[in-house]
Amino acid sequence: MGLMLLLFDIDGTLLLRASEPHRSALLDALASVYGLADAPIHRVAAAGRTDTQIARAIALACGLDRESFDALLSDFRAACAEAFARSCPPSLAAYVAPGIRELLDAVANQANTHLSLLTGNYEPVARLKLARAEIAEYFAAGQGAFGSDAELRDDLGPIARARAGRDGIPYPRERTTVIGDTPLDIACARADGLRVIAIATGPHPADELVSADQVVADAYELRALLKSW
Numbered sequence: 001m002g003l004m005l006l007l008f009d010i011d012g013t014l015l016l017r018a019s020e021p022h023r024s025a026l027l028d029a030l031a032s033v034y035g036l037a038d039a040p041i042h043r044v045a046a047a048g049r050t051d052t053q054i055a056r057a058i059a060l061a062c063g064l065d066r067e068s069f070d071a072l073l074s075d076f077r078a079a080c081a082e083a084f085a086r087s088c089p090p091s092l093a094a095y096v097a098p099g100i101r102e103l104l105d106a107v108a109n110q111a112n113t114h115l116s117l118l119t120g121n122y123e124p125v126a127r128l129k130l131a132r133a134e135i136a137e138y139f140a141a142g143q144g145a146f147g148s149d150a151e152l153r154d155d156l157g158p159i160a161r162a163r164a165g166r167d168g169i170p171y172p173r174e175r176t177t178v179i180g181d182t183p184l185d186i187a188c189a190r191a192d193g194l195r196v197i198a199i200a201t202g203p204h205p206a207d208e209l210v211s212a213d214q215v216v217a218d219a220y221e222l223r224a225l226l227k228s229w
């Protein structure tokens with residue numbers, strides 16, 4: 001196979017069980033921007049969703065209307081990034097999924113593969129997470145697609161491919177693979193006609209991910225699979 005673009009999800013894929021500081025940043029920003037205290041974040045499904053989607057679901061559940069939410073959305077995004085910078089621990093290195101570091105090392109040394117991101121996290125949140133996890137070096141600035149680029153994950157594939165393209169031509173679909181841990185990762189790949197590998201390290205066991213092209217148990221299996229391509 002020729003050049004390949006790999007679009008990695010973050011939570012449940014690159015990092016495991018590291019979502020608490022992010023959750024508290026979302027709550028902080030909902031309180032400071034919209035005045036929503038004690039928002040019922042635990043009742044809103046977060047995995048696979050973008051930060052704006054999660055925040056909107058919480059805000060609506062608190063009785064805020066769509067127009068009021070949209071009116072302050074850019075303030076909310078900025079407040080969330082600032083709150084995350086305060087709540088994020090100095091190191092997230094212990095939360096890197098087992099085998100991911102070795103996988104990134106191996107793939108980064110393969111001349112025919114580009115590493116990139118496709119995540120529902122706002123970009124500043126995503127970049128800080130990766131920096132604190134000491135894996136930021138694998139993911140170039142200006143590349144990837146984030147929750148700050150679109151509210152719906154389904155819209156992120158084309159954005160990531162556009163950024164990875166050259167001379168205004170998006171990176172080709174047939175050489176792009178999404179790697180993520182939820183049915184929404186699979187759906188976003190399908191929405192853009194992309195191949196998808198599901199990894200069962202997040203909240204979904206393998207049998208809930210069978211609509212992916214391939215399902216792997218963990219990063220070790222993923223590494224073996226990518227090596228076999």
Ligand SMILES: [Mg+2]
Nearest residue numbers: 009011012181
């Ligand atoms: Mg995920």
